[in-house]
Amino acid sequence: MKKCRKFLCYMLISSLFFCTNFSPQTSQAAAKNDISVYLNGSKLKFDVQPYIKKGRTMVPFRKIFESFGVDISWNAASKTILANNSHTDIFLQINKTEALVNGFKTELDVAAEIIEGRTFVPLRFVSENTGAEVNWDGSSKTVYISYVFEKHKLGETSHYKDLEFSINNVDIVSDGKIITIVGKTNLPEKFLLIEAFDESGRYETGLISITGQQEDKYRFESNLYLTKPFKPKTIVVKTTSDANKQIKISEYNLN
Incomplete structure (x- = not known):
């Protein structure tokens, strides 16, 4: 009987260990650390790492918008993001798959969301609607973004x-x-x-x-x-x- 109890305890502990170490959260955390994002050849450093959801790369909203030189405001009560510069206005709401870009309704494949108190937005949606070119290297889990920052005067x-x-x-x-x-x-x-x-x-x-x-x-x-x-x-x-x-x-x- 004692041997049987020991065996059952061992199986229970093993099961708990397996669930803890291979839970979706742990798998997602591991996946986060594998994703790299480059903007015009320079690697972006996030204080919270990106992750993939439904095939879309999700990144902290403040860092990605600021990297494009876009002003942002966050309304905690309505859980909305307003981002704008000289030629782009983007309005996003948490958990909504519909956004406004320069006043026009646009569908998102994945909605912005809050994870552990941090707000994440779909990288490709933000980048392309700001006017950037986005390429994904699946083998290295790397996103390459090209964006023109230079401003010219007439005749240049x-x-x-x-x-x-x-x-x-x-x-x-x-x-x-x-x-x-x-x-x-x-x-x-x-x-x-x-x-x-x-x-x-x-x-x-x-x-x-x-x-x-x-x-x-x-x-x-x-x-x-x-x-x-x-x-x-x-x-x-x-x-x-x-x-x-x-x-x-x-x-x-x-x-």
């Missing part, structure tokens, strides 16, 4: 891979209801999207049209037809990545 040349372009003039007519943005590019077939933002964050969008050639560059225009006066403050230029995602490749300040 921007570069993205083999693309060279510039915004040279912004003409406003008809009491601010027609805006013509003029620039140059070396790749006339390259998709370019123009986004013009005013002081309040309101924005208007237009595609470019090639209107002529000047030596080794091609002149382009983008016409924005508005229903009410609009005074642009910032011009953002976007193109599509290899993954067919829109990414920011330049920003021009008009002040």
Whole structure:
């Protein structure tokens, strides 16, 4: 009988040890330590490590937004995050799979959540809606983010891979209801999207049209037809990545 009790005690302790050491929380913690995030070649250091949920990398919200130079505010009562810069406004609510990006509803694959008192957001959603390019290396569990921080003045040349372009003039007519943005590019077939933002964050969008050639560059225009006066403050230029995602490749300040 004693031998039987010892055997049962041994099995019980072994079972408890197994459950403790191989619980989902422990497995998740181990997975957290394996994920690395690089922004423009520099590794981001998180005080709480990222983890993967439903195939999406989750990261502490404050660190990732601040790494993009985005201002953030947290409302503890409503459990909401508001993040904004000169060309992006993102509104997230904890445990909600619907967000607002520049006033438009956007679906999230995974909602922001609070784990042990820390708020986590889906890395790809935040990065891509800020205008960054995101790549995932599954073999090394590494996220590589490319993001353009530089800001230019009118007439300065921007570069993205083999693309060279510039915004040279912004003409406003008809009491601010027609805006013509003029620039140059070396790749006339390259998709370019123009986004013009005013002081309040309101924005208007237009595609470019090639209107002529000047030596080794091609002149382009983008016409924005508005229903009410609009005074642009910032011009953002976007193109599509290899993954067919829109990414920011330049920003021009008009002040």
